[in-house]
Amino acid sequence: MDTATNPRNPISLCDKCYTQVDPDDQFCNSCGFPLKGTKEEKEKFRPIPVKPKLNRREYEKRIKDATNTLYYLAGVLVFWDIILFFAVKDDPDVLSYVIPDVILAIVFLTLGGYAHNNPFTCIISGIVLYIIIQIMNIVSDPSSFASPITIAVKTGIIAFLIKGIKSAIEGEKLRKDNNLV
Ligand SMILES: [Zn+2]
Numbered sequence: 728m729d730t731a732t733n734p735r736n737p738i739s740l741c742d743k744c745y746t747q748v749d750p751d752d753q754f755c756n757s758c759g760f761p762l763k764g765t766k767e768e769k770e771k772f773r774p775i776p777v778k779p780k781l782n783r784r785e786y787e788k789r790i791k792d793a794t795n796t797l798y799y800l801a802g803v804l805v806f807w808d809i810i811l812f813f814a815v816k817d818d819p820d821v822l823s824y825v826i827p828d829v830i831l832a833i834v835f836l837t838l839g840g841y842a843h844n845n846p847f848t849c850i851i852s853g854i855v856l857y858i859i860i861q862i863m864n865i866v867s868d869p870s871s872f873a874s875p876i877t878i879a880v881k882t883g884i885i886a887f888l889i890k891g892i893k894s895a896i897e898g899e900k901l902r903k904d905n906n907l908v
Contacts, residue, residue, distance in 0.1 A: 743774055782905045789898030793846040796891030797839035797853055800884060804832040807880055831860060846895040854888040 739750045739762075746757035753763045758774040808828045815821050835853055842849040861881060901907065 742769070743772065782901050783907055786898050786901040786905070786907050789894045789901065790843060790846050792894035793850050793891045793898060794839050794842040796850060796887060796894070797835045797842055800853070800857075800887060801832040801835040801839065803880075803884060803887075804828045804835065808832075827860065831857065847892075847899055850888065850891045850895045854885070854892065857884065857888060 739748050740746065741748050741755040741758060741760050741762065743760040744755065744758040746755060748755050748757075748762060754761055760772055760774065761768045764772070805828075808825045811828075812821060812825050815824060818824075834856060838849040838853050
């Protein structure tokens with residue numbers, strides 16, 4: 728018997744996973760079992776162990792992590808700016824230190840807003856932008872990197888962005904492997 732059919736009620740069940748299938752389907756929608764396949768094909772069939780619900784949750788977690796990375800960074804930049812502002816508030820150039828980071832924080836917030844749809848692009852844009860700005864800073868004012876605290880903060884931010892990229896890559900892989908939308 729190809730499919731377990733109840734004669735009184737034309738419902739077909741997959742031989743392998745017992746999910747209800749359409750009698751016209753070639754393959755089970757749930758496990759991929761070749762419903763209309765040859766005996767040999769059916770014997771050779773090995774279901775791929777998929778856990779769609781778990782994978783969706785894992786996927787959503789990764790995307791949330793990647794999105795939050797951008798939000799946290801915006802928060803860190805604003806926090807850092809406040810410290811910086813009070814540390815150098817007597818310096819006539821204080822705004823030139825603070826304003827670029829405020830703009831960057833706004834950009835990170837904006838990228839975070841779009842990250843749910845396209846986390847990978849958003850987070851890559853964030854890190855590329857951040858690194859470009861740091862390189863421009865080094866070129867224009869090498870002394871701005873002299874403080875160990877500055878170096879620690881900037882290294883921390885880059886490490887955090889790399890973690891966000893990892894989440895985005897893992898999320899993308901889960902999405903592709905499980906045909907999640
Ligand atoms: Zn099945």
